[in-house]
Amino acid sequence: MQFETLDYQVQDGILTLTLNRPERMNAFNGPMRRELIAAFDAADADDAVRVIIVTGAGRAFCAGADLEKGGDTFNRHTRSDQPEGADLRDGGGTVSLRIYECTKPVIGAFNGAAVGVGVTMTLPMDIRLASTTAKFGFVFARRGITMEACSSWFLPRLVGPMQAMEWAYTGRVFGAEEALKGGLVRSIHEPDELMPAAYELAREIADNTAPMSALLNRQMIWRMLGADHPMEAHKIDSRAIAFMGESEDAKEGVRSFLEKRAPEFKLSTSADRPEFYPWWDERPFE
Numbered sequence: 397m398q399f400e401t402l403d404y405q406v407q408d409g410i411l412t413l414t415l416n417r418p419e420r421m422n423a424f425n426g427p428m429r430r431e432l433i434a435a436f437d438a439a440d441a442d443d444a445v446r447v448i449i450v451t452g453a454g455r456a457f458c459a460g461a462d463l464e465k466g467g468d469t470f471n472r473h474t475r476s477d478q479p480e481g482a483d484l485r486d487g488g489g490t491v492s493l494r495i496y497e498c499t500k501p502v503i504g505a506f507n508g509a510a511v512g513v514g515v516t517m518t519l520p521m522d523i524r525l526a527s528t529t530a531k532f533g534f535v536f537a538r539r540g541i542t543m544e545a546c547s548s549w550f551l552p553r554l555v556g557p558m559q560a561m562e563w564a565y566t567g568r569v570f571g572a573e574e575a576l577k578g579g580l581v582r583s584i585h586e587p588d589e590l591m592p593a594a595y596e597l598a599r600e601i602a603d604n605t606a607p608m609s610a611l612l613n614r615q616m617i618w619r620m621l622g623a624d625h626p627m628e629a630h631k632i633d634s635r636a637i638a639f640m641g642e643s644e645d646a647k648e649g650v651r652s653f654l655e656k657r658a659p660e661f662k663l664s665t666s667a668d669r670p671e672f673y674p675w676w677d678e679r680p681f682e
Contacts, residue, residue, distance in 0.1 A: 397438055401428040403453065404435055409446035409602040410595065411439050411500075418454030424461050424513045429487045432517075433494045440499045443664050446602035446610075448498070449594050450521065451505040457530065460512025461488075485681060488513040488545030495520040496546075496618060499611045499665050501601055505594040506530040506581065511569065515580075516543070519550035522614065523597065526572040526581040527590045538567035553621050555579040606645045608663040612636045612673070619676055632675055639670040 397404040403414040413435055415422035439445045452458055495502060495517070504524040511533040518524060534551070536543055543551070543564055552560040559578045563570075572584045585593045601610065616636065620629050640646055645661045652659035 397435070399431045399435065401425070402431050402435055404438070406442070406445055408599075409444065410598045411445045411448045413439075413448060413450045415450070415452045415458050418452075418456075421456035421459035421509065422452045422454065422514070423459050424488065424517070426487070429491055432491050436494050436498055441666055443607070443666055445500055446607060447598040448500050448502045449505055449591075449598055450502065450518070451591065451594070452507050454508070455529075456508040456514075457506045457510040458514030458517075459509055460514045460533075460535070486544045488517050491517045492520050492546040492550070499614070500607075501598075501610055501614060503594050503598055505590055506532075506572075507587070507590055509533075509569075511535055512539075513545050516545035516547035516551075519545070519547055519554060520618075524581045525590060525594055525597075526575055526584050527587045528572055528584055529587055530572045530575070530581075530584075531569050532571075532575050532580065533567065533569035534563045535567045535569065537565065603658065606640075606649065606659070606661040606663065607665045608643070608645060608661070608668065609640060611665045611669075612640070615674075632672075635670070635672045635675070639672075 399416075401415070401417050403412075403416045405412045405414075413432075415428065417423060417425075417428070436448075439448055498520075501523075502521040504518045504521040506518075506524065506526040508527065508529055509531045510518065511531070512535055515532050515534065534543065534547070551564075555563075555578050563578070572581065575581045576584055583593065616629070616632055619632075623629060643663060645663045648659050648661055
C-alpha cells in the first residue's frame with residue numbers, strides 16, 4: 397500500500413509499519429492520523445498479516461505533534477479539519493482507539509525520540525522495545541496542555557498510577573533505562589539490534605501461534621482491564637475456550653505438538669470469528 401506519511405511493507409506474515417516523515421522527525425499531523433487508521437484497517441482485513449511492528453524512519457520514532465503552526469498548534473479554532481461542539485475529538489485518541497481495536501499483535505520498536513503523541517499513541521500496542529538512543533516524554537504540562545490519545549486510561553494501567561503521575565506532572569524527557577525501569581518498555585537494544593529483536597519476537601508469534609487465538613487473547617486481556625469482577629473474564633473465557641477447543645486449530649495444535657512439527661493453523665481472523673465476537677458494546681463518542 398502507498399501512503400504519504402507511512403511505509404507499509406508485509407513480508408512473511410509480518411507488517412512493518414514505519415512512520416516516514418524523517419525530515420520532521422516523523423512528527424504527527426493530520427495525514428499521518430488518517431493513514432495510521434487506514435493502515436490498521438488494511439492490516440486487520442489481510443489474513444497474510446500475522447504481526448505488526450511499528451517503528452520510525454531516521455533518527456526519531458515520533459517527535460510528537462507537528463508544531464509548524466507555532467503557538468496555535470493545539471487551538472482547534474485555527475484548524476479546518478477540527479469540528480466544533482459535541483463532535484470535537486482528539487486526533488491522537490482516534491489512532492489509539494483504532495490500535496486498541498486491532499485484531500493482530502502489535503509491537504512498538506522505538507528507534508529514537510517518542511514524545512507527546514509520539515509515545516501516547518503507542519500505549520495500546522502490546523509489547524514495546526527501545527533502542528538505547530530512545531527518549532520519551534509525556535510533556536503536555538510543559539506545553540500548557542493535557543494528556544491525550546486516551547493516555548490517561550492506558551498509562552496508569554501499564555506502569556501504575558504513581559509512575560504515570562510522576563511522568564505527567566514533571567513532563568520531563570527521559571531515557572530508555574528509566575522507561576524500562578518504569579515498565580513502559582520490555583527491553584533495550586543497541587540501535588542496530590533493535591529491529592532484529594523486534595522481528596525475532598514477531599517471528600516467534602507468527603510461526604508458532606494460531607491467529608484466532610492471538611485475536612481472542614489480545615481482546616480478552618485489553619477488555620478485562622476495565623472489568624469490575626473476574627466473573628466477566630470467566631464468562632468470555634468459557635465461550636472462547638469452547639469455541640477454540642472444538643476447532644480444527646485446536647486439533648492441529650495438539651497434532652503438531654505430538655508429531656514434533658510446525659503447526660498449520662487454518663482459522664481466518666477476518667472470516668472465521670466466533671458468533672460471540674465482539675462480546676462488548678461499542679462505545680459511541682458523545
